Structure formats: structure tokens, C-alpha cells
Amino acid sequence: MDPSDQDNNFELKDSSDRGVGIFTKLSYSKDEVVMRGIVHEVVRVNHVGVSQMGENEYFEPIGFMALVNHSCNPNCGIRLNETGAQDYVAIRDIKKGEEITFDYAMQNYKIGYFPSRCLCGASDCRRTIGGWVDLPTQKRQQYEGYVAPYLLELDLRK
Template sequence: MRDHTTGCARSEGYYKIDKKDKIKYLESSRLTSEEPPVDTQGMSIPAQVQVSTRAGSERRSEQRRLLSSFACDSDLLKFNQLKFRKKKIRFCKSNIHDWGLFAQEPIAADEMVIEYVGQNIRQVIADMREKRYEEEGIGSSYMFRVDHDTIIDATKCGNFARFINHSCNPNCYAKVITVESQKKIVIYSRQPINVNEEITYDYKFPIEDEKIPCLCGAENCRGTLN
């Protein structure tokens, strides 16, 4: 090995090693590693055969199997899958009311279809915004209650989920899940959904004196949304 004039290799920075010196060093290290270990009585001990590591693809497939066996019904796992592989959906004119959301691929039962995205606001802010939206002429309400304190407002800041229409016999349902200590609303499929089938869920509006007519057309239609 090279002699260091300062006594410290780090202080001398980068320097080039001659190829002959490099070959000598590699040969000496190879010979040292190939020598079998010797016990205290001078007898050679046979080297242990190293267990070959499995291919990376095999390890990854095993991890997937473990995840599916332990957390196949986990909402968190399904939510992560939904983030990386969104369902193919589109919005267009609906026979129920105005715009609607339609599937562009078959969706199996009990699958996450889409997250209801918007601004998280308090009840006081929601009341103020409802009055302002009425003054602005915005007829539809895109507010979704998460719990007693939190409401998601998707009126001006949302995604395709706000176009989902109500139905008294829906093919989806809404569920509140917790991801990283934050509550989220996700639309799940109740049953298999075919291509070009409209995605619907029950709004479950509170009962009020001023009724909102329901136009879902289902056989068991309640007649009103509230």
C-alpha cells in the first residue's frame, strides 16, 4: 500500500494508484480470502457454503403475499392501491340529474372507487358558505359531512366524486376511513359495476320540512332526498 507522508490518507486527497500495484493488492486479498480458517490446534476447518440469496423478484412476490394474507381487507392498503392505480371513470350527462359519474372499466364489489376530495371546514364556515353560494346562484350543494365537527366542501375545490348522483338503490356507498390521523371519505362499490354504468350512492340527507324531489327512478325510490 502507498506510504502516506502526512500519516493520514484523508488529508492527502485523491491520488491515482498504478495498475501494477492495484493487481498486486487484488491478488493478495483474493489469496487471503480463499485460505481456509484454522482452529487452535492447527487443523483446517472447511469453509461454510454460503446460502445463495433469492432473486429480488421472489422476495418482492413474497412480501406481496404476506401483505395480502395479513391485510387483504385493510382500508389503508386499499387506499394506497387507489392512489397509485386510480379507477377509470368519466363524468357526462346523466338521466338522473344534470351531470353524473360513469365507470369506464369493470369494478368489482367492495372496491374503493374514488375519494371525495375538497376543503375541510367547520360547521360555522359551512353555514356561511351555503348562504354565499345561494347568493352566487350555485344551486347544487357539494358539502359532505365527515363527523360532527368537520365538513368537506367540494363546491369549488374538488374532484370527479362531486358529480356522483343520489340513488335510493345505489351501487356504491360512502365510508369514512382514517389515514395518517386524518379522516377521509371514500366511495366503495356495493356490487360489481359494469362499463358505462352510472356510479351512485345514497346521500342520506337529514329529514327536513322543505323536501327535495328525488329523480333516481329506482323501483324503491323514496320520492325525496330528505
């Protein structure tokens, strides 16, 4: 699928004090694919703008997928599709017009490049954007089935 086709279902708008965000023009039921991931190029360096897809593998998201904001109480989670890329899947029902968000800790084991405070506005906001390693047990349970599988593999190795 051409990413620009998918992007037609979304619009880029101001997201209060967090810069821009991605808002959906459609509604989704829990577990529906909201944005389909496409891997163009795998890179091996963790830097701003890449998403983790394996212990030492990262990819650069393209189109609106690259601009989806973090939330500590998101409406989307991560699920791998048959190509190995990550889809954003509805973790609960999503209404037309809502901002699409996921928790960066669902995708990244460690995050070392977010110096600023989290501004997501969730009542259970963790104030800093961390990785999977920083996530409280209760959040890990809430996200069960909606996180990148390599995070769980990395946990087992410790």
C-alpha cells in the same frame, strides 16, 4: 393522489333527466374502492355542496367526486379511509359504463336543502332526498357497513 388522476377513470355525461352524472370507464367488484376521498379543507357550516364528515364537520368534495348523483338504490357506499376522508366503495359489482351513485343518506344525518323530488328512477325510490334520520329500517340494514360511522354514533345519542 392527485384527484385529476383518479378522475381519468370516469367521465361526465348526461344522466337522463337528472342533469349530468359520473360514469365509470372501469368495472369494480363489491367492496372495491371506486373513488378515493381526499379532504382539503374542513368547514363547519352545512350548505349545498359540502359533505358531512363528523357531527359538526363538513368538507367540500373535489373533482368528479363532487358531482356523483344520489340514488335511492345506489351502487356505492361510504367508507372512511385512513385519512378520515370518505371513499366511495362498491356496494355490489359495478360494470364498465355504469353511472356511479351513492345514497346521500349514507353521508348526511339530516338534509334540509333538497326541495325537489328525487328522480333517481330506482324501483324503491323514496321520492324525496332525505338524511339518515329519514331512512327506513330495511334500507339501513341494506346499507350496513357502507355508511359514515358518525351517523351510527348520532343515533346512539338520541
